[in-house]
Structures are given as C-alpha cells and as structure tokens.
Amino acid sequence: MTEILVVFTGGTIGSRQTGAVVDVDSGTGYALLERYRESAGALAEEIRFETAQPMTLLSENMMPAHWLALVRCLRERLATEPERFAGAIVTHGSDTLPYTAAMLGYALADVRLPVVLTAANRPLEDPRSNGLRNFAAAVDFIVDAALPGVYAVFENDRGEMPVMLGTRMAEARPFDDQFAPPYGAPLGHMLDGRFVPHEHAVNPPVAALRAAREPGLPPERLGFTTDIVYIRPYPGLDYGLYDFERLPRRPAAVLHGLYHSATACSAAAGAYESSLPAFAARCAALGIDVWLAPVKAADSARYRSAHELAEAGVRGLARIVPEAALVKLMAAYGTYPGRDPETVREREAFLARNVFFEHHEGGDW
Structure with a gap:
C-alpha cells in the first residue's frame, strides 16, 4: 500500500x-x-x-x-x-x-x-x-x-x-x-x-x-519578510516616486526586473529619475540592497547598458525566474535579517547557493 x-x-x-x-x-x-x-x-x-x-x-x-x-x-x-x-x-x-x-x-x-x-x-x-x-x-x-x-x-x-x-x-x-x-x-x-x-x-x-541535498534554510530560523520592493522596468519609469528616504519604513532590499535582453535604463545625463545606477546608488546610501533578476551569465555577450549596471555595482541573481528570485530574497532577508557581518555573510551565502536548481545551467541565462 x-x-x-x-x-x-x-x-x-x-x-x-x-x-x-x-x-x-x-x-x-x-x-x-x-x-x-x-x-x-x-x-x-x-x-x-x-x-x-x-x-x-x-x-x-x-x-x-x-x-x-x-x-x-x-x-x-x-x-x-x-x-x-x-x-x-x-x-x-x-x-x-x-x-x-x-x-x-x-x-x-x-x-x-x-x-x-x-x-x-x-x-x-x-x-x-x-x-x-x-x-x-x-x-x-x-x-x-x-x-x-x-x-x-x-x-x-x-x-x-x-x-x-x-x-x-x-x-x-x-x-x-x-x-x-x-x-x-x-x-x-x-x-x-x-x-x-x-x-x-x-x-x-x-x-x-x-542526490542528497543540504537544508536550504534552517527550519528553526525560517522566516519570510515582506520588506522587499519589486520594480519592473518600463519606458519612463520615474525612480523619484520611490523616495525611500522620506518613508517611516524602508525596504530591506529591492528586486529590480530587467527587459528580456537583461537591460534597464542606465541613462545618467541629467536624468536621475530614469537611471537605475543612480537609483541603486541612492539606495546604497540608505542601506538598501538592490538586486537584479534575471541577469545573464558573466561570460555571455551583454548590451552596453547591462555592462553599465554591472560596473555601477548593482548585483544580480543569474539564471533565475523573477518569481523564484523574489521569494529567495524574501527568505534571505527574513531568515537572516539585519546588518551585522555574520548575518550578512549567511544571507549572501544563501543567495549565492543553488538550493534547488533555481539557478539553471546552460544557455546564456
């Protein structure tokens, strides 16, 4: 039976x-x-x-x-x-x-x-x-x-x-x-x-x-935070609408989506409101992490704007669907909250791990 x-x-x-x-x-x-x-x-x-x-x-x-x-x-x-x-x-x-x-x-x-x-x-x-x-x-x-x-x-x-x-x-x-x-x-x-x-x-x-796998998250500490903001790019996206400095409650992190070519607006000349690198720099000054998903593999050809995002230090989660990336961030910042060095190390180790094949192999993505 x-x-x-x-x-x-x-x-x-x-x-x-x-x-x-x-x-x-x-x-x-x-x-x-x-x-x-x-x-x-x-x-x-x-x-x-x-x-x-x-x-x-x-x-x-x-x-x-x-x-x-x-x-x-x-x-x-x-x-x-x-x-x-x-x-x-x-x-x-x-x-x-x-x-x-x-x-x-x-x-x-x-x-x-x-x-x-x-x-x-x-x-x-x-x-x-x-x-x-x-x-x-x-x-x-x-x-x-x-x-x-x-x-x-x-x-x-x-x-x-x-x-x-x-x-x-x-x-x-x-x-x-x-x-x-x-x-x-x-x-x-x-x-x-x-x-x-x-x-x-x-x-x-x-x-x-x-094959046997390690636990993805410690059951005794498991948590999922809602302090994640998810932004999708579109022509004319105005980052001035995300004025986190004035909010009484700030997000722990931002997940920023990309167009299908792994790009987003990187224009900087007099256009802070539309520049993702400038928005990410402002978030960094407030202690808010910005993540991109899905980014292309590091050895893949990328458009200039994608290179500019990488050069600006905006980090990416590679080869992962946005839904899984969002939940991974909710789990990472919910299970490992805070900014002390050990917690940050644990959080980023989890984000880097391929827990259950969410970061797929093969192809540019």
Missing part, C-alpha cells in the same frame, strides 16, 4: 461556483479524493491518502504566514515519519502557485520525498476543469518517478501534462492561463502514468535530482 499525504490549501481546485461567484469550500478537497477513487480504478485501491488542511483560501490571499504554516505542516508529517509516506501533494490556487512552489523548494530542499503542487483551471464540477487530471498526474509522478524535491504539474492547453521544478515557474500568462517554463523546457511530462524526462541543456539530470 502506497501512502500519500495530501495537503489542501484551497484555490480553484478547492472551490465551488455559486452563480457567478467562485469561492473556496472546505469540503471540496475531500470530494477531489472521491472523484479520484472513482476514476483511477485498480490503482486507487493501492493508494491510501492521509489529509491535512492547514488553511482554506484563494491563493491570491496567500501571505508569508501561510507559507510558514504550510512548511510546518509538511515537515511535521514528512520529517517525523520519513518511511511512512511515498510523497506529498499540495493542492493550491494557480495565481500564486509559482511563489509557493519556489518557497517550498527552498524550505524543503533536504526532504527525501517528492512534494508535488497542483491546481485547477476551473472548479471540479465544471466539465472543462483539469483539476482531477492534474491531481491524478501528481499521484502518478510520486508513484512512478519518486524523485525527492518540489515539483508542480499542470495540464496545458494542448492536453500535455508537463512536470516543472518548483523553483522554475513563472506566473501563468494572462489571457490563456498557461504556465511557460524557462526555455520552454519543462523537467519532463507525464505520459500514460509514467514520468518522461525532457533532455535539455538547462534541465538537471535525474541523478542530480536524486
């Missing part, structure tokens, strides 16, 4: 539609298990589900406090009874799925079992919903692949079931609601109940996924 821990958190996969309103329903998760048992046939007889429900909410309302509760729930079950479970499934909303997946990738990097997040495009009673198929694929991945670490499965609009690393997910695209992994290269696909790895230069080999 295979035992799987299922942790319900809400989201569309845990919702019902009443009229024109979709909202979470605490009993829907258990209905999902019943639907699975009815559809899976003989396989369902070989699997026992243990359930937990630490929260019930739409994922857009997820906060760092919920992340901590989710980590505690998973660690208490998986770490204290490592031989009992084959793995865990976390049902979640699709809106913030990449952020929770990245968070779990860092917080549970050392767990020797698969933890699979999944969601649904529509409530389960809607015949167009992919929720049951996604859940079944998560079960199949645990049973067949048995890869330790944090992953996500979500059926795409072509009927394929990609498997993605938890730390390599961007938000679903507007308009078509699709998750697109970096380079268009998911870790693999589920096909007829089997995991088929996708061989690509950016993907870690299966042997690397099976």
Whole structure:
C-alpha cells in the first residue's frame, strides 16, 4: 500500500461556483479524493491518502504566514515519519502557485520525498476543469518517478501534462492561463502514468535530482519578510516616486526586473529619475540592497547598458525566474535579517547557493 499525504490549501481546485461567484469550500478537497477513487480504478485501491488542511483560501490571499504554516505542516508529517509516506501533494490556487512552489523548494530542499503542487483551471464540477487530471498526474509522478524535491504539474492547453521544478515557474500568462517554463523546457511530462524526462541543456539530470541535498534554510530560523520592493522596468519609469528616504519604513532590499535582453535604463545625463545606477546608488546610501533578476551569465555577450549596471555595482541573481528570485530574497532577508557581518555573510551565502536548481545551467541565462 502506497501512502500519500495530501495537503489542501484551497484555490480553484478547492472551490465551488455559486452563480457567478467562485469561492473556496472546505469540503471540496475531500470530494477531489472521491472523484479520484472513482476514476483511477485498480490503482486507487493501492493508494491510501492521509489529509491535512492547514488553511482554506484563494491563493491570491496567500501571505508569508501561510507559507510558514504550510512548511510546518509538511515537515511535521514528512520529517517525523520519513518511511511512512511515498510523497506529498499540495493542492493550491494557480495565481500564486509559482511563489509557493519556489518557497517550498527552498524550505524543503533536504526532504527525501517528492512534494508535488497542483491546481485547477476551473472548479471540479465544471466539465472543462483539469483539476482531477492534474491531481491524478501528481499521484502518478510520486508513484512512478519518486524523485525527492518540489515539483508542480499542470495540464496545458494542448492536453500535455508537463512536470516543472518548483523553483522554475513563472506566473501563468494572462489571457490563456498557461504556465511557460524557462526555455520552454519543462523537467519532463507525464505520459500514460509514467514520468518522461525532457533532455535539455538547462534541465538537471535525474541523478542530480536524486542526490542528497543540504537544508536550504534552517527550519528553526525560517522566516519570510515582506520588506522587499519589486520594480519592473518600463519606458519612463520615474525612480523619484520611490523616495525611500522620506518613508517611516524602508525596504530591506529591492528586486529590480530587467527587459528580456537583461537591460534597464542606465541613462545618467541629467536624468536621475530614469537611471537605475543612480537609483541603486541612492539606495546604497540608505542601506538598501538592490538586486537584479534575471541577469545573464558573466561570460555571455551583454548590451552596453547591462555592462553599465554591472560596473555601477548593482548585483544580480543569474539564471533565475523573477518569481523564484523574489521569494529567495524574501527568505534571505527574513531568515537572516539585519546588518551585522555574520548575518550578512549567511544571507549572501544563501543567495549565492543553488538550493534547488533555481539557478539553471546552460544557455546564456
């Protein structure tokens, strides 16, 4: 008998539609298990589900406090009874799925079992919903692949079931609601109940996924700060609107996104309001760190503006999706807060580490 821990958190996969309103329903998760048992046939007889429900909410309302509760729930079950479970499934909303997946990738990097997040495009009673198929694929991945670490499965609009690393997910695209992994290269696909790895230069080999890993973050100190400001570049961005000097509460750090060519405005001639290097210098004077993501590999050709950013001392997180970079900063400054030298050393060591393949190898990015 295979035992799987299922942790319900809400989201569309845990919702019902009443009229024109979709909202979470605490009993829907258990209905999902019943639907699975009815559809899976003989396989369902070989699997026992243990359930937990630490929260019930739409994922857009997820906060760092919920992340901590989710980590505690998973660690208490998986770490204290490592031989009992084959793995865990976390049902979640699709809106913030990449952020929770990245968070779990860092917080549970050392767990020797698969933890699979999944969601649904529509409530389960809607015949167009992919929720049951996604859940079944998560079960199949645990049973067949048995890869330790944090992953996500979500059926795409072509009927394929990609498997993605938890730390390599961007938000679903507007308009078509699709998750697109970096380079268009998911870790693999589920096909007829089997995991088929996708061989690509950016993907870690299966042997690397099976290898033992150090804890990503100390469980006894784990924290996630909200004192991070995320800025995306656009033509005419006015940094004068970010006058941190006058604020009663200043951010611990700024994550600054980049255009697809790893660039942002570096113009300096009489244009402080639009110059990222000048903005970064002002932040540095206030003790606020500025990070860029994703930056290109150091040995890749870069545009002049990208060189100017590097020369100005603006540091970057390389080869990482912005969602995973943001969560990594929230974890780094939340777990290692403050400015004393030892804390700064620990924080920057964590940021430099490739905790769970968030910094991919291969390619310019």
